[in-house]
Amino acid sequence: MPEPLRIGVIEGDGIGHEIVPATRRVVDAAIAATGGPELEWVPLPLGADAIGSHGTPVPRSTLEALTDLDGWILGPHDSASYPEPFRAALTPGGQIRKHFDLYANIRPARALPGTHAMVPDMDLVVVRENTEGFYADRNMAVGSGEFMPTPDVALAVGVITRAACERIAHTAFDLASRRRKRVTIVHKANVLSKTTGLFRDVCREIGTMYPSVDVDDEHVDAMAALLVRRGGDFDVIVTENLFGDILSDLAGELSGSLGSAPSINASARKTMAQAVHGAAPDIAGLGRANPTALVLSSAMLLDRLSVTGNPFLGGAARALERAVAETIGDGIATADLGGSASTSEFTAAVVDRITAA
Structure with missing residues (x-):
């Protein structure tokens, strides 16, 4: 039986409060469908909410907790909206990259079926x-x-x-x-x-x-x-x-679109899934955000963890990628990709394809 997997989850700002929970739902479905390890999500504060609760966008407790995790998913941050002195400081993502020496930013660009690439x-x-x-x-x-x-x-x-x-x-x-x-x-x-x-x-x-x-x-x-x-x-x-x-x-x-562009930031021992796009505060809370980039970033995280010691996760990563491609290929997409689906509708469609496989 594989060791339990502990993944940090950081919602961040703006549409992060929508696309991060959507990503969790899709990852849970993929791991359950492929017989992966038990998964424990570890929520951690960062960004504007952390300024209110901890007096800083990147609490020391968050960095300390990340040290003990297998990897983590970082939602987008909107540091331009933070009050000074935080607005002029290194962004939350930048602070995490520096703290853990995440020296490799790996960014795939693959045209998905159904997009106007x-x-x-x-x-x-x-x-x-x-x-x-x-x-x-x-x-x-x-x-x-x-x-x-x-x-x-x-x-x-x-x-x-x-x-x-x-x-x-x-x-x-x-x-x-x-x-x-x-x-x-x-x-x-x-x-x-x-x-x-x-x-x-x-x-x-x-x-x-x-x-x-x-x-x-x-x-x-x-x-x-x-x-x-x-x-x-x-x-x-x-x-x-x-x-x-x-x-x-x-x-x-x-x-296709930056809304579907994934990435990871990684060192030899740590991996952070992070979409290429930003926090999009203009559409936050409207149910229009596209979770594709963060879902595919999470697939990259699972794939990297499978290579570095947990081979059970490779199947979950492939299941995520296939389900996203099939969903968009079937014409179910958010507005940035030319569709009419809401964030929750798109997420549900991806989960349906994972569980039906």
Whole structure:
């Protein structure tokens, strides 16, 4: 009998209060239908509600509780609406990423049946280095990578290290070895020769350890054009932080909608499921939110946990993915995908397909 699974569940802000409970319902159904382990959900406070109850959007007790869990699901946060000083601080998701050194942001982009995808044959994964690069909130142990020596001059420090390049490259090549065995390294070494040149070269070195995987590389501007022109040709794309953020959003939109774009943030030991989209406060509470991205993110979480020690979860992950694809393919979708289903109606339809399988 498999060990019980303990998953943290954080609703966050805005539509998080709708899509997180919907995701829990779908995951429960998938694990029950596939004979997975006993599942314990551990609710934890974060975001605007936590400011009211704990005086901070990221309580220390939440971080401590996450340490003992197998993984967790993070709802979206709306930090732009927080009062100061929290609004200007690192976002709740960013604080969790830093605290647990979740260095790999893995973002699939796959066109689902029934969606009006601009690149209908797209099925790729962007593997984004999550701790360095040119994002000022992630590349310093203390302080920010952005600073202003005068009111009229702003500077930014980009950080690329061999150690970070090596571990994200291993993540990408390992993933590609279980997919279509191709990695594309994205950089801008013709201009940023020291920083992204180091990234490119270290990724190529790691690639020699995976002889079954083909390797090529592209400049980031050319890669953006290629995703539009022939995005179905790519398998795994590995790149630094800023480029990965931009390209994964582009790929998500080309494959259908950011409302269906999943992701995980992971280290060797911890995994956080987190949809690519934000908290959408303008539709919060209206029953219009699309839970697809977070449901598919949860499938990624289960899949990763199956690889790292709980093989019973692989079947549940596949059941989730199949049920979502079948539901949307049958024309049941929320408004952002051109349908008329409410959040609860879409969730019920996905659960019905899981239990009927």
